[in-house]
Amino acid sequence: LGGTLVGTIAGGLGSALADLYLGYPHYAPGTLMIKGIEGFIVAYLSSRFRKLNITQWKVVSIVSAIIAFGLVAGLGYTYYRGETILYFLGSEVGFSIPGELWFILGALLTIGILYLGFNYDPKVGGDVYAIVLGGLEMVLGYFTYQVAVLRYPPMVAALEIPVNLGQATIGLLVALPLTRTIKTMGAKVET
Template structure:
């Protein structure tokens, strides 16, 4: 195996673990949907910024779903695998366009909006429309916070020699 492949695999593994940890360290239960708010989106977006859409998909889906399983939210793990994976994929895809290169915050915000919509749609089938609507403001704030922090952190990391 080439050194580049090993380095890439290590980056994936570290970012997946970091996503799991950031999701688990601060998790605030939400009323009405038996879900929780967390800081994992920040790392999902950081993965998309660093590794592109494939990295965002894999890190977002697997790292976030693992946190669900470890925290006892196993009923959310399949939904999270899809929603958070697509969140990273969407952000990573937009980051590869002119808009994303010019304004990475736009790409991450769109990813955060998708995450909010994805959970809302899934929770309609789980809890009904009214209960799922209750989670929208928290999920939106979680996605926006993750979007802003990830872009700021990415820019700071790009300035260091250790990042490359």
Template sequence: MEKNLQTKKIHDLTILGLLIALVAVATMMIKVPVISTEGYIHLGDSMIFLSAIIFGRKKGAVAGGIGSAMADLLLGYTHWIIPTLIIKGIMGYVVGLISDGESEKLINIRNSLALVVGGIWMVFGYFIAGGIMKGSFIVSATSIPANLIQVFGGALLFIPIGVALKKTKYFNQYAINR
């Protein structure tokens, strides 16, 4: 019995490491700098959505927060590491909390709601963080359109990837651990 528990812990840690790496790599792979916010648009949100909806809120939070913060560190956006860790971690948790990862269909009302609420949180979180960092919420408001594009693009990319992965034996066997 103890060996099974130890194997499960190793398995969970391995999956978590892979999810963190997926978020970081997707964030770093294609980035479009946004001068006004000293940030960038990327596709990492798609992997946060994947982590949270398929693997649950805890893995979504850790993968979203650490993977995104790691990308900021490695890309030189060090001033965003702490806000990103918090904002993307909460985003992953909220998406996983709302989502219906146990449904056979990936596209359903709860998962769609999870994407919308997670996206709204991310846009709001970066608006607040930007306002504090820049000392102006008016300047921070310029980040809203870019962040909306990022969330929408992440959701659109998540859908075909998530649908394909949900059909595999591996994801059905190991995915949800809420």
């Protein structure tokens, strides 16, 4: 929404501060750079994609919807289903996440992207692309940071890849409706 400077600062600084606050200070320098670059990529690509014509936008929306479905359904089903335990306020809460949930969420996101892309805002496909590419940079960035700076063995760092892909996917699920809502409230889009 605020352009590359806002995307860089909000992505990098906000996330690095969260690492510090949540007790992960060893990640804060990497997060500052990695999430800052991610914010820049998303903002930059979103502004570049705005220059496409309506036919190109519809194609981008279709491809983006397919990619989004694959990410949500594929990653969710593969890595985020089954029994889990959350620790909250000193208590353990156990529950089961059915694999079908991820296909339903993927289908809902796909329908939402196509609906927005064809009926409301054809540029939503470009936003999806931008968020996905920014998310891939984040995944690669954390892997590199863990191996090169934190000196994790590559196989250990690779264990974080599904978690970071999940983080990027959840970011996509949250960012699309949130930015649309903020825009309808009158926020100006920087290019």
